[in-house]
Amino acid sequence: MVLVKLENITLDFPVPAWKSERRRSSSQEKPIGGQLSAGRSGHTVVRALDQLSLTLGPGDRLALLGHNGAGKTTLLRVMAKLYAPTHGRVTIQGRVAPLLNLAFGMDMDSTGYDNIFIRGLFLGMSKAELRKKADAIAEFSELGDFLDLPMRTYSSGMRARLAFAISTHVETDILLLDEVVATGDARFFRKANQKLESFAQESKLLVLASHSNEVLRDLCNKALLLEHGRVKAFGAIDEVIETYASSKIVNAKGG
Numbered sequence: 365m366v367l368v369k370l371e372n373i374t375l376d377f378p379v380p381a382w383k384s385e386r387r388r389s390s391s392q393e394k395p396i397g398g399q400l401s402a403g404r405s406g407h408t409v410v411r412a413l414d415q416l417s418l419t420l421g422p423g424d425r426l427a428l429l430g431h432n433g434a435g436k437t438t439l440l441r442v443m444a445k446l447y448a449p450t451h452g453r454v455t456i457q458g459r460v461a462p463l464l465n466l467a468f469g470m471d472m473d474s475t476g477y478d479n480i481f482i483r484g485l486f487l488g489m490s491k492a493e494l495r496k497k498a499d500a501i502a503e504f505s506e507l508g509d510f511l512d513l514p515m516r517t518y519s520s521g522m523r524a525r526l527a528f529a530i531s532t533h534v535e536t537d538i539l540l541l542d543e544v545v546a547t548g549d550a551r552f553f554r555k556a557n558q559k560l561e562s563f564a565q566e567s568k569l570l571v572l573a574s575h576s577n578e579v580l581r582d583l584c585n586k587a588l589l590l591e592h593g594r595v596k597a598f599g600a601i602d603e604v605i606e607t608y609a610s611s612k613i614v615n616a617k618g619g
């Protein structure tokens with residue numbers, strides 16, 4: 365059984381020892397961030413998610429849409445159980461592969477090849493599984509002899525290639541992705557996109573945050589539109605993209 369069930373999730377980030385005297389009257393009309401308020405002792409609190417409920421099952425491929433700071437990454441982190449919500453209940457059934465931070469679970473002083481095992485174990489793969497897949501991962505990364513050098517010597521694109529190769533070779537029930545497709549150079553980007561598509565087809569449940577409607581349409585069948593941490597729309601991907609495109613948030617003028 366594959367299930368992601370969120371019941372009435374609220375997540376607050378207190379920002380201790382940070383009292384702002386500035387008036388914040390206009391920020392909520394502008395398409396940026398969660399909801400700002402003053403905490404009990406006067407410090408700032410950012411409400412990143414506000415009373416969010418959602419149930420996903422097998423075959424659901426959910427796109428997360430919304431302005432900068434709307435709560436997409438925070439929601440993915442709640443699903444990955446990296447963040448505990450301030451209120452509400454999270455139920456996850458199935459193996460989860462979060463592809464949220466490409467450097468997560470990597471050791472910069474170890475070689476690229478060793479990092480296949482380090483990050484693979486971190487993502488829940490067994491040693492036997494990793495031994496079987498290490499060559500395929502190494503080949504996909506196209507890092508060749510560089511795999512024998514410590515990762516700290518890699519360029520950021522080379523690091524991203526390796527992290528991407530490892531994460532997309534994990535057998536998983538639930539795949540959580542955060543705007544990682546813009547990885548490496550143009551040729552690797554195309555290859556990464558193809559891999560993501562086939563990975564998304566195989567995985568039983570996908571949640572993907574991106575600002576690219578094209579990527580979201582390719583990979584997802586449903587969408588959730590967030591605005592200042594609240595659910596603004598939920599439904600078929602084309603309808604929600606349309607709602608977002610015509611919303612005042614998208615059409616709001618900056619300044």
Ligand SMILES: Nc1ncnc2c1ncn2[C@@H]1O[C@H](COP(=O)(O)OP(=O)(O)OP(=O)(O)O)[C@@H](O)[C@H]1O
Pocket residue numbers: 377378379396397398399410411412430431432433434435436437438439
């Ligand atoms: N560690 C933190 N401490 C305080 N506030 C945070 C923290 N992480 C996120 N936030 C706030 O939570 C809100 C939601 O941020 P989040 O990263 O989830 O947005 P997002 O929709 O992924 O944005 P983007 O599209 O810009 O990546 C923002 O207002 C942000 O300032």
